[in-house]
Amino acid sequence: MRTKFNPMPMYLAVVTALAVVPAAYADSTDGATVDTGAVSIMGEGQVRASNAVERKQFQEQQPGENPIMVLKRVPGVNVTTADAYGIYEYGTDVEIRGFDSGQIGVTVDGVPMSSNAAAGGNPAGRFMDSENLQSATVAQGSGDLATPSANALGGSINYKTVDPRNQHGIQAQVSVGSFNSSREFLRLDTGKSSSGVKSFVSGSRTDTEKWRGAGKNTRDHFETKVQKIFGENKVGVSFTYNKRFDHDFLDMTLADYNQNGRSYDLNTTWTGNPLLDQRNYTGWTNGRTDKLLSSQGDFKLSDKMRLSLVPYYQKQDGFGTYNPGHNPITGAVELMFRESRYYTDRYGMTSKLSYDLGQHQLTAGLWVERYKYKNDRNWYTTxxxxxxxxxxxxxxxxxxxxxxxxxxxxxxxVQDSIKMMNDRMNLKLGAKAISVTRSYVDNLNNSNNRDAKYSKSFLPQLGATYQLSSANQVFGNYAENFSAPSTSVLTVGTYNPDLKPETSTNIDIGIRTSRERFDASLALYQVKYDNRILQIKDSTNRYLLNADIYSNVGSITSKGLELASTWRPTNHFNLYTSVTLNDSKFDQDYRASATTVVKTGGKTVPDSPQTMLFADASYHAGGYFAGLNGKYVGERNSTVDNTESAPGYEVFGLRAGYKAKRFHGMKNFKVQFNIDNLLDKSYLSSMYTGTTAGNPTYFTGTPRSYYLTVGTSF
Structure with a gap:
């Protein structure tokens, strides 16, 4: 078969190469202050591959976007969405080095997001507005020992929100755009009182129609944070409320996409025929209400000892609906109403005690959590x-x-961080122990009740950095990780009591450079993912009960290269680029049944692109700013036997605006214009993978869209 040449990978690779050229003269120290909106910090001082996205970038993205969408610029990270805001959770996913969102550790202000599942989980985007986000730090290979996650086989994402401001004020922002979208944001800061207490409250409302078919997505969000600093101690309390409602996007097969195009969706006309009306958009809905209360405490116990505590409590209720066209008892053609309901209560605390001995810094930490989840599903007549x-x-x-x-x-x-060789070398060594106990109660048939315990008493990590010069640093890290099987394995008709926890071994090595006008980081990695638990599901029938089979089916080996660079040739211009080369392959075939062997040995893991390239050029002068970015995502296999794939694609975005501290009596005035998918590319975005061709389904990427934002403060 002939392959069509795509110039985009070569173009972005050339752009990256050009960014590296200035390293020859990057040692110049002209003393100029550079503030061009650079957003990537190359993980200086970290023993593992690490990149951070800072506040400037979140402020220049389309307001209301899921913060996860900005992480597409980070090497090793692939973010896919079904809608412009990334708030339709069933169509939003993130993948890092071949691991999906369920295998990545995530925190928001130190609170663990224990599950990324849209149903009954806690995706991080529910607990922050982009306007209140300070930073997001991605460790692509493995989170550090303190990462509170029992399923992080791969990396980690740590979000940090802004603190209350010292000065009182009101911030207001309004956005309008494509698909009849609108967003309002309002924040009130009390300022710092004479007793040292400061706080803020903020609220936002996001409304948008689906870009294909009919229906809408809405999100109501409220945040408040109270903080007090006394001496070298800090105490804060935060509360977040989030309520969302959406109509589903239809996930389509590759044949559907090729025949009907990217706008193919659910029916919009009511016919009275159950077999047609079961695909009417009005029946496909979801809603979630989340409340999260947390506290952040950092205390100086002595000149050498500090204690950090983050207790938290989350409550959630939600639903999902559908109108099947048959009676589940008789099988007769009859329109029904089916509703799934979700209830979550979880509470826990993370703690860290550190002791500074000069050359050694000792740290010990503990995370405990109880996660209670109730789920039921009823069928009703209409x-x-x-x-x-x-x-x-x-x-x-x-x-x-x-x-x-x-x-x-x-x-x-426990961990020891050791400074050596006149502080040129920093060695970190430590280990963690994990225990996970799961209990399942079937309220319809108690004979199905089950309990399971999974534990690992020793998971070591060893890492080091070495300062070659004032500008150059090498790093390396070795980490062993563990993931307990999910609660789903307890509910299947044939329970496998011998199921083993999944494990991974992650190795990172690399080099960083930090110059006056140039920063870069190069990382090489290898990951061995063992005891992989396979969830076999025919995605075209994924709503059926007990459609899953769970078994340990072997291992995956991933290896690759990640490069990120930032070049600031002038005080006004910034060029950021990243390159990802990843090879994730199954190590062996697996047996799907007594008579069926699926040939996966040597095949590429689905939804893991081998090549990704990103470039962002930004310009800031006076109050004006503008930026152009583009991302190329290579071909992604969508089946484990590699018989079907989603073509590679490139998507561009444009932004421009003006900021002024004072503008016609207004403070901190901003007007901003964003265009997403600038060239109106039609492409397959998120996917539900399958075993062989015809099984996978896909969400298509949002077409070109426009957004205008105006904001000010008083």
Missing amino acids: LNSAVSGAPDRNNVVQTDFDRNFVTDTTIFY
């Missing part, structure tokens, strides 16, 4: 299927399941 799929709540036809889960997690770690 009131009048000739006109709508509204349910008759008094007539429950069937209850598919009614179940409760309790997960108790404990992680303990």
